[in-house]
Structure formats: structure tokens, C-alpha cells
Amino acid sequence: MGSDATAIFDAEAAQTMMKELRAVYGSGATKSYDWRVSQLSQLLKLIEYHEDDIAAALRSDLSKPDIESYVYEIGVLKSSIKLALKELRKWMSPEKVKTSLISFPSSAKIVPEPLGIVLIISAWNYPFLLSLDPLVGAIAAGNAAVLKPSEISPVSSALIAKLVREYMDSSTIRVVEGAVAETSVLLEQKWDKICYTGNAVVGRIVMAAAAKHLTPVLLELGGKCPAVVDLNINLQVACRRIIMGKWGSNNGQTCVSPDYIITTKANAPKLIDALKTELEKFYGKNMLESNDLSRIVNSNHFARLIKLLDEDKVSGKVVYGGKRDESILKIMPTILLDVPRNSLIMKEEIFGPLLPILTVDRLEDSFNIINSGTKPLAAYLFTNDKRFREHFVTEVSAGGLVVNDTTIHLGVLTLPFGGVGDSGMGSYHGKFSFDAFSHKKAVLYRGFVADADIRYPPYTRKKLRLLQALLGGSFLTIILALFGRN
Structure with missing residues (x-):
């Protein structure tokens, strides 16, 4: 979608794409460990098999020296993917947490779940890194994703579209090329998260568009360092x-x-x-x-x-x-x-x-x-x-x-x-990328035993004292409340 120069990416095309992505995501296809590993592995192949092509595209767009391309884009991307592959099962595992007396007996855990369909709008200065590094986190977290590379680096944008189409699961990961018109159409859609890298002026436009759908944003902007x-x-x-x-x-x-x-x-x-x-x-x-x-x-x-x-x-x-x-x-x-x-x-x-x-x-x-x-x-x-x-x-x-x-x-x-303040909000890289594209879902487990009357009407002074003790008192306060003493 959007990689064919003769295709028009308008509101109708965007809505069709979103409908297709929602259907596939709704099937649960992206949530499995196997899908995430397969797509991360394909992304690594995409980079490793085409290092020279990537360097050539960056030379064409920016006259970027090969060593800068390999160190700052290719090398960082490979490290990011390899870390995600190594740590993915650990990242996906629910985190057990303690519970309190108020819910006794119970157990609890924090379950990371994907957000859904995410949009990644990248910048022209590091077109591969800033498109594909957030994608590592989006995939690791189990999301479907749409990439919008910058038209200001046209050779890199075209190569990203071509390689993603060849190597990645096209039912869940798409690339839309284009300029302001295409970006505007994308921003009109309802996303589950938007990651934008660029300047603060456009960052405000992205945030305003996201606000219409209560969409969370990850903004990487800049400023005077x-x-x-x-x-x-x-x-x-x-x-x-x-x-x-x-x-x-x-x-x-x-x-x-x-x-x-x-x-x-x-x-x-x-x-x-x-x-x-x-x-x-x-x-x-x-x-x-x-x-x-x-x-x-x-x-x-x-x-x-x-x-x-x-x-x-x-x-x-x-x-x-x-x-x-x-x-x-x-x-x-x-x-x-x-x-x-x-x-x-x-x-x-x-x-x-x-x-x-x-x-x-x-x-x-x-x-x-x-x-x-x-x-x-x-x-x-x-x-x-x-x-x-x-x-x-x-x-x-x-x-x-x-x-x-x-x-x-x-x-x-x-x-x-x-960033912070005008230089952005949210963060990524490594485990932070997984977290950026995940929802930390709170899960509490209880059985049917120990169903105390204290939480149910009729409310009495004794119940109030005991609840106050449970919520904020010491063990001694709880004992005194049980025996009806202040």
C-alpha cells in the first residue's frame, strides 16, 4: 500500500488499509511469540542482506559517508533487533506483584499487551534508523504497524517500501510513501499509538490530530542541545x-x-x-x-x-x-x-x-x-x-x-x-521500545473463599474502624479494630 508510485493514497485507500489491518490484528495473528520472532528475524535479514543498498540510498539522499551509515543506522538497528530477539520472551512474561490486605487472599500480575495498530512517521536525516527502530518495538510488543518514511529522503523511502514489502508480513506491516497529503490522510485515521520523529511544528500537528481520537503519542522532536x-x-x-x-x-x-x-x-x-x-x-x-x-x-x-x-x-x-x-x-x-x-x-x-x-x-x-x-x-x-x-x-x-x-x-x-518538554514525550530503545508500544494490564486473581462481611452493607462503626485499619493502619491497629477498640 502506497509503494506503487501510480497508486493514489487517499481517504478511501487509508480506510480500506485500516479495515484490513484491524481485521488481521483482531484475529490475534500478531500476539503470538512465534509471529513476533519471525518478523524480527525477517527485519534482521532485511538489513543484513541489503547493507550495501542501504548505504547507497543514504549516499544518494544525503551524501552520507558509508561509515556513518553502518555505525549510526545499520549497526544500531542490528543491535536493537538482536537484543529484542534475545530478551523477547522475558519482556512478554507477566510480572508478578504483591497484593494488599484489602484484597486478601489474592494474587496479581502485570500483563503486557499490544496496543493495536500503530503509525510510525520518521524523519529524513536517519531514514532507516528512525523508521525501523521504532518498528522493532512495535513488533516486539505484538502490534500491527504502518510506516511513513520521509519524502525528503526519497531514495531511502522507496527502498524501505520495497524491502518491507519483500521481507515483512504485508497483512500486518505496511509502508505508505508520500508527502504532506498522504501524511494528513494517515493522521485522520484512528490509531492506537503514533510515533513521530521530526520538528516541534509538525509535532504539534501530530498531537492535535491524535487528540481527536484520544490516541497516545511518542514524540521525538529536538531543540537546541x-x-x-x-x-x-x-x-x-x-x-x-x-x-x-x-x-x-x-x-x-x-x-x-x-x-x-x-x-x-x-x-x-x-x-x-x-x-x-x-x-x-x-x-x-x-x-x-x-x-x-x-x-x-x-x-x-x-x-x-x-x-x-x-x-x-x-x-x-x-x-x-x-x-x-x-x-x-x-x-x-x-x-x-x-x-x-x-x-x-x-x-x-x-x-x-x-x-x-x-x-x-x-x-x-x-x-x-x-x-x-x-x-x-x-x-x-x-x-x-x-x-x-x-x-x-x-x-x-x-x-x-x-x-x-x-x-x-x-x-x-x-x-x-x-525528550522532555518541547523536545518530546515518551521514550524508546531496548526494553523501553517494547514498553512504549505495550499496555501494562493490571490483573488481580481471587477465589471464593474468605468473603468477609466487612465490605457489604449494613455498614457499622466497627466495619468502618476495621476498614480504616486495613487501608492505612498497622497490624496492631487491625487487631484493636477486630476487638472493637479505638
């Missing part, structure tokens, strides 16, 4: 890690890339020099010719970034880089110093190769800068000061924090990945 750089650290290592999180991750077109740096006025010159040195080691003197830097995804985003860079109050703040070539959609890694806080580049997420550095008198002042804006998806700190590190962890609210590195927390599947 800060990196705070302290004195007396290994500056070379810090800069290498900042560079890899910024320019080595899709040339800054990543939701968790460092969006700006905060450091002290005294430290800024050394930091800039170290960044320059390491950038030239990685990408050479003529960085626009480097095959190790992704290009800007399209001319609209290129124009958006140039507008940020060429604003009157910003253009004079460039201390390194600034070169651009629209014919190849590339902008050189660019460092800016002390741009005005009210400039466009500091008001919106950059999502590109521009990196402002803000200076403060004391590094503690960084907390006010970070916390005065919207909560970021990630925040980074480089320090050897244990006290300052703990202060940072306590004071800075973000989707995730990393100390002395950038972005690598995404590959740690025991950590949840998600």
Missing part, C-alpha cells in the same frame, strides 16, 4: 568528540548534535584553536571537497542555514569557516563566537554545520542560559570537576545527558531515548 566545556580538561579529546557529535553526525543534521557551546571567556580562544586543528585533521583544508562530510539535504534547508549565517548581527561573528557551495549543497564547518542571544541562530534549532560558542564569566552561568530556553533533547558537559558534574546533572533538564562525550548515549540500549 548545549555543550558546556570546562577548563583543565583534555581539550584535544573533547574537541574530537564534539566534532564527531556535530559534523561527524550527518554534518550537524541530527537532533542530538551539539547546537551551541558554552565556555568561559578565558577558555574560548584555546577551544577555538583546538577545534580548528582537529577539524582540519579530519576533513582537510578544503572541507567542501571532503567525502567524509554529508551534504545539506536539499536547497530549502541550505537556504535556511545561509539565512541564519548571513543575518547582519551574526555574519561578523564567524571565526572559522563560513564557505558554502550551493551547487553541491555543502557548507563548511563553521564556528561563531558570541553571537547575540536574540539572533535567529540562537532562537531556533540549527540542524546543520554551524556551531556558535557563547562565553560566560563563570561556567555556573551556563545553567541560566540553558534553563532559560526550551528543554533540549540532549545536553553535554566536558569537565573533570566532580562537584560541577553533579550540579549539572541535577540542574539541567534534558532528554538525556552525556558527560565528556556527545551523542553516544543513543547506542546504549539500556538507556531510554526521548
Whole structure:
């Protein structure tokens, strides 16, 4: 559905698709352990058998270097699927929990059950990872799913549609390609959960559409991710890690890339020099010719970034880089110093190769800068000061924090990945993906013995005292209530 370029995906097609998916899901086909394992195994084959095709699609859409494709998309996906296959039976098992005196005798457990039919709308910057990684959780939890890849990465979108059709159960997992019209039609349908990765503007549209059907949402948005750089650290290592999180991750077109740096006025010159040195080691003197830097995804985003860079109050703040070539959609890694806080580049997420550095008198002042804006998806700190590190962890609210590195927390599947506030809601990765697409159903078991009169009319003072004791008192209080004493 939606993979044939000549097919029209309209309201009628969407309703037909939903009816078909509801019927198959209603049959219980997706709930078995065997179905989940079979589909996860097929998804792993889809990736392993087509690693070169995936890398080629990413090269075509983004000029993404092969090593970035393998590490950040293919490798992470394979790890995610293998973990789900290994842990699935454990994840699916009901969790036994204690009961209280009020229900004695009884037993209880929490049973994870699938939500139903889920919609996954992914972003263009990591089209395979952001389409298929949520799908891992949706399948593991026993759901049927529809994927909507981003039309801004058209080669990747077409490949996802082709491979899913070839490898996955088409009665329960579909791909719908297209742009705004197709996405709008999808959002009109009633889903059991929507997972959206992208910007906050569209995130609000998704949430408003979901609200009409009381559909829960998992929103992975973004924001301005800060990196705070302290004195007396290994500056070379810090800069290498900042560079890899910024320019080595899709040339800054990543939701968790460092969006700006905060450091002290005294430290800024050394930091800039170290960044320059390491950038030239990685990408050479003529960085626009480097095959190790992704290009800007399209001319609209290129124009958006140039507008940020060429604003009157910003253009004079460039201390390194600034070169651009629209014919190849590339902008050189660019460092800016002390741009005005009210400039466009500091008001919106950059999502590109521009990196402002803000200076403060004391590094503690960084907390006010970070916390005065919207909560970021990630925040980074480089320090050897244990006290300052703990202060940072306590004071800075973000989707995730990393100390002395950038972005690598995404590959740690025991950590949840998600935003807070304007950077999103909900989380996934590893077991958190299974939980994100599951309902935790409470189940209480009782027999027919010990049917106490205390819960039934006529209500008496003695029954009230005993109920109060059972609900909140100690064992002694219960004994006293039984004997009619206060």
C-alpha cells in the first residue's frame, strides 16, 4: 500500500488499509511469540542482506559517508533487533506483584499487551534508523504497524517500501510513501499509538490530530542541545568528540548534535584553536571537497542555514569557516563566537554545520542560559570537576545527558531515548521500545473463599474502624479494630 508510485493514497485507500489491518490484528495473528520472532528475524535479514543498498540510498539522499551509515543506522538497528530477539520472551512474561490486605487472599500480575495498530512517521536525516527502530518495538510488543518514511529522503523511502514489502508480513506491516497529503490522510485515521520523529511544528500537528481520537503519542522532536566545556580538561579529546557529535553526525543534521557551546571567556580562544586543528585533521583544508562530510539535504534547508549565517548581527561573528557551495549543497564547518542571544541562530534549532560558542564569566552561568530556553533533547558537559558534574546533572533538564562525550548515549540500549518538554514525550530503545508500544494490564486473581462481611452493607462503626485499619493502619491497629477498640 502506497509503494506503487501510480497508486493514489487517499481517504478511501487509508480506510480500506485500516479495515484490513484491524481485521488481521483482531484475529490475534500478531500476539503470538512465534509471529513476533519471525518478523524480527525477517527485519534482521532485511538489513543484513541489503547493507550495501542501504548505504547507497543514504549516499544518494544525503551524501552520507558509508561509515556513518553502518555505525549510526545499520549497526544500531542490528543491535536493537538482536537484543529484542534475545530478551523477547522475558519482556512478554507477566510480572508478578504483591497484593494488599484489602484484597486478601489474592494474587496479581502485570500483563503486557499490544496496543493495536500503530503509525510510525520518521524523519529524513536517519531514514532507516528512525523508521525501523521504532518498528522493532512495535513488533516486539505484538502490534500491527504502518510506516511513513520521509519524502525528503526519497531514495531511502522507496527502498524501505520495497524491502518491507519483500521481507515483512504485508497483512500486518505496511509502508505508505508520500508527502504532506498522504501524511494528513494517515493522521485522520484512528490509531492506537503514533510515533513521530521530526520538528516541534509538525509535532504539534501530530498531537492535535491524535487528540481527536484520544490516541497516545511518542514524540521525538529536538531543540537546541548545549555543550558546556570546562577548563583543565583534555581539550584535544573533547574537541574530537564534539566534532564527531556535530559534523561527524550527518554534518550537524541530527537532533542530538551539539547546537551551541558554552565556555568561559578565558577558555574560548584555546577551544577555538583546538577545534580548528582537529577539524582540519579530519576533513582537510578544503572541507567542501571532503567525502567524509554529508551534504545539506536539499536547497530549502541550505537556504535556511545561509539565512541564519548571513543575518547582519551574526555574519561578523564567524571565526572559522563560513564557505558554502550551493551547487553541491555543502557548507563548511563553521564556528561563531558570541553571537547575540536574540539572533535567529540562537532562537531556533540549527540542524546543520554551524556551531556558535557563547562565553560566560563563570561556567555556573551556563545553567541560566540553558534553563532559560526550551528543554533540549540532549545536553553535554566536558569537565573533570566532580562537584560541577553533579550540579549539572541535577540542574539541567534534558532528554538525556552525556558527560565528556556527545551523542553516544543513543547506542546504549539500556538507556531510554526521548525528550522532555518541547523536545518530546515518551521514550524508546531496548526494553523501553517494547514498553512504549505495550499496555501494562493490571490483573488481580481471587477465589471464593474468605468473603468477609466487612465490605457489604449494613455498614457499622466497627466495619468502618476495621476498614480504616486495613487501608492505612498497622497490624496492631487491625487487631484493636477486630476487638472493637479505638
